[in-house]
Amino acid sequence: GQQVMQIPQYQHVQEGEDFTTYCNSSTTLSNIQWYKQRPGGHPVFLIQLVKSGEVKKQKRLTFQFGEAKKNSSLHITATQTTDVGTYFCAGNNNDMRFGAGTRLTVKP
Amino acid sequence: DAMVIQNPRYQVTQFGKPVTLSCSQTLNHNVMYWYQQKSSQAPKLLFHYYDKDFNNEADTPDNFQSRRPNTSFCFLDIRSPGLGDAAMYLCATSRDHGLVGKLFFGSGTQLSVL
Numbered sequence: 001g002q003q004v005m006q007i008p009q010y011q012h013v014q015e016g017e018d019f020t021t022y023c024n025s026s027t028t029l030s031n032i033q034w035y036k037q038r039p040g041g042h043p044v045f046l047i048q049l050v051k052s053g054e055v056k057k058q059k060r061l062t063f064q065f066g067e068a069k070k071n072s073s074l075h076i077t078a079t080q081t082t083d084v085g086t087y088f089c090a091g092n093n094n095d096m097r098f099g100a101g102t103r104l105t106v107k108p
Numbered sequence: 109d110a111m112v113i114q115n116p117r118y119q120v121t122q123f124g125k126p127v128t129l130s131c132s133q134t135l136n137h138n139v140m141y142w143y144q145q146k147s148s149q150a151p152k153l154l155f156h157y158y159d160k161d162f163n164n165e166a167d168t169p170d171n172f173q174s175r176r177p178n179t180s181f182c183f184l185d186i187r188s189p190g191l192g193d194a195a196m197y198l199c200a201t202s203r204d205h206g207l208v209g210k211l212f213f214g215s216g217t218q219l220s221v222l
């Protein structure tokens with residue numbers, strides 16, 4: 001069945017440094033979504049990527065979808081303490097399968 | 109305005125004692141999902157309903173059942189909870205599969221098994 005792998009598992013950065021998390025699917029996806037889960041909270045939708053090679057930006061966040069629609073990345077420029085949380089990718093092929101998540105901590 | 113509502117926020121049950129978790133939605137979405145999330149892990153899909161069609165994941169234990177009596181409500185029944193079933197249970201909805209499959213999550217029910 002479909003598997004979604006995500007790395008790294010943890011990332012600790014100094015405030016102001018950049019951060020990237022990578023997601024890779026074993027199968028071609030119809031789309032991929034990214035979610036953020038704050039400690040003690042529930043996953044909150046960030047963005048959906050649909051097209052091969054698509055790039056989307058949300059302020060300091062840049063999302064990419066690979067040409068083969070099997071991998072994706074989330075890049076945060078100049079992290080802030082408010083970016084703390086776990087970032088999940090979720091691959092969509094008629095059901096949503098989550099990657100393991102990358103837990104981001106930011107040192108002020 | 110809460111759109112996906114899960115009650116209770118915290119649930120304590122005893123080993124082997126059946127427990128039911130509830131989820132309701134005001135979005136009129138076709139799809140409702142149940143995920144299990146253990147500490148520091150990704151949400152794991154247990155099953156989902158597309159309208160009235162039930163879709164069980166192959167590795168979901170028989171101990172877990174679900175009911176969707178109408179569009180708005182979905183229940184997760186754990187027939188005989190074990191210690192390993194202690195987790196956060198997240199309900200989510202989406203309007204449809206595919207391109208409109210954005211998930212809206214409830215706040216979750218944290219289940220403890222004593």
